[in-house]
Amino acid sequence: MHFSKTYSQLLLTLSPELRDNAIEYRRLKKLINETVVELHSLGFTPAVLQQLLEQGGHGIPASTCEDTAAPKDRPTVTYEISSLQPRLRITLGHGTQLSNDTISPLAAQEPLPNTQGSLSSENAEYTVNIQDIVLPLRSDTAFLCLLASELSSLSDHFATIYNEFTQKLIVLATSISSTARPVSSSAPHSFSAYLLSANNVTSVRPGSCGKSDLYFWREVFQQYVQAEIFEGIGEAERGERSIDEAERRLVLFHGRVTEKARSLRIPTSEEALDMFFKINAFILDVKKVRAFDLQPRKLHVRSLKKHTKRTALPIPAYLLCEPGDTPPSEVVLSTQPLMPLQRLLVQAIGEKLLPVVPYIDDYSCLICTSIAFKPVRLDCGHLFCVRCLVKLQKQGKPNCPLCRAPTVLKADRNNVDYALLNFMSDWFPTESRAKLRANELEAAKEELEELGFPGATGCVIM
Incomplete structure (x- = not known):
């Protein structure tokens, strides 16, 4: 054909x-x-x-x-x-x-x-x-003028698409922010700040998230990143996806998320989710444009090569210059950005939309790899959860596991990062409660072992 x-x-x-x-x-x-x-x-x-x-x-x-x-x-x-x-x-x-x-x-x-x-x-x-x-x-002359005009118009249109797309992302991010609310706004009576001056860090009890779709959106974004719909980032399959593969992955992602959407608590979340699906479908359309050589750069080269083949007139090399090269000022036939449009759109999602909901991996202890609740920040600046730090101190290890600075034994209650403690309690209430419970069980087990009851995990009747 x-x-x-x-x-x-x-x-x-x-x-x-x-x-x-x-x-x-x-x-x-x-x-x-x-x-x-x-x-x-x-x-x-x-x-x-x-x-x-x-x-x-x-x-x-x-x-x-x-x-x-x-x-x-x-x-x-x-x-x-x-x-x-x-x-x-x-x-x-x-x-x-x-x-x-x-x-x-x-x-x-x-x-x-x-x-x-x-x-x-x-x-x-x-x-x-x-x-x-x-x-x-x-x-x-008419051919080159039309080609230059079409390429300039299409490149300007792509720039407009990108600007409008980013504006839609901002609107979507605002909508998701209003539905993925933290504990402090969705259930204010269950959240209390912890301060060094109040000395209440020992009574930390993170509240439960009220009427909010915070965990739904966190799971949606996590699955979206893991799906790698448009581009693989792993070592085994790194690189841009084909149209068929991207469409298949998008359909699978849509099906998984739709099943979980039944648990939504706030009606506006459904509208935001529908908009999220539409912007990804639009990216797939743009990907089709590029894959079929319809981008300005591709049509530019294809049209000039056909021109040379039919007429035998040799097109000057500067009219076929690669993106990034600087052609003579009197002739400009390609103004396409260095990065394909669909990659710019995917990148915009990662920059403007996904950070709306914090990820637990960004707040993990580097020793136990779970959430660093009750975080202790050493004088060297590195952060660990309180249980991991207590273990290091009991073992008499003075050096930071990351930078080897002698800061572990110097740490005390003044090193607790209360701002981050409040942030985790606010945005990760379920994970914080689970980590707090695990810390309490581990501390109780160690106390029993010190009293001569190794392996005991519950009450012991004498």
Whole structure:
């Protein structure tokens, strides 16, 4: 199936926003065909023109020149593009004689600008007394101008898409923030701050989360990161996903989350979840655009290569420069960002949406790897849970496990990070209660062992 037909069919599957701003590939092909017709009218078929441009540094074939002609007397053909106005410049040496097949189309032309001298014929040969013939290529000019305009318009549209997408993320983040509320706002009577001045850290009892979908959204975002829908980050399958794989993973993620959505407590969470699904479906659409070579950079190169293939006119290298290279200021045919659009959108989700709900992994003790509730911050700045620090002190280990600074034995109740303690109690009430319970059981077991009851975990009747 030809690319043009595939391109048209794909556009029908995209959203109207992307479809209406797509590059008019068929119109570009039509202008390429008109350029071929224009070159034919000047006597330049693709085969002949390719010979003229390739032979001896863009010179014409030697068979059409006198065998005794010096290199400086040989005519040359150059394809020039200045400010998106392509033209053929034919430079002829004084007195050069050309055959009828080579120059008759030029002799039939009306006088052109930048032409000096005249053409005269004798016995089907032309004695050339001119220096330059400049042939403007009007259809080729229209092709490059349309391509530049389409690429600029599409790149601007992609920039608009990104800006609008980030604004939607901000709105979605605000909506999720109002439903994924911490204990202090959802159940204010069950939360109390712990202060060094109040000396109440020993009576820490995190409250339960009230009417909030905090744990639902935390699980949704955790599953979203683990699903790696659009790009793999593991060693085994690192890299961008194919369209089919990304779509399959998105469907699986949608199914898992939909099942858990029945436990939602706040109605606005359903609207936020629906918006979250839609923005990921939109990213999949953008990924389809890129995968089928419809991004500005891809269509730019494809259109110019087709232009060269049909017309034999060599496109200058700077028009095919890679993203990041700096083309000449007078010609700019690609303004696509270095990173593909769909990767920018996925990155925006990670920067603006996912951090709305704190992750427990960011607040884990580096020794026991569970939540560092009752966190103790050593003088070196590293943080551990109180039980792990007590164990280090009982074992007489003075050095920090991370930086080896002698700060462990110096730590006391003044090293408790009360701000972080309140934060964990507020955002991780379930995990904090579980860790507190585990700490209490472990402390009780150690006390029993010190009293001579090894292995005892409950009450002992004497």
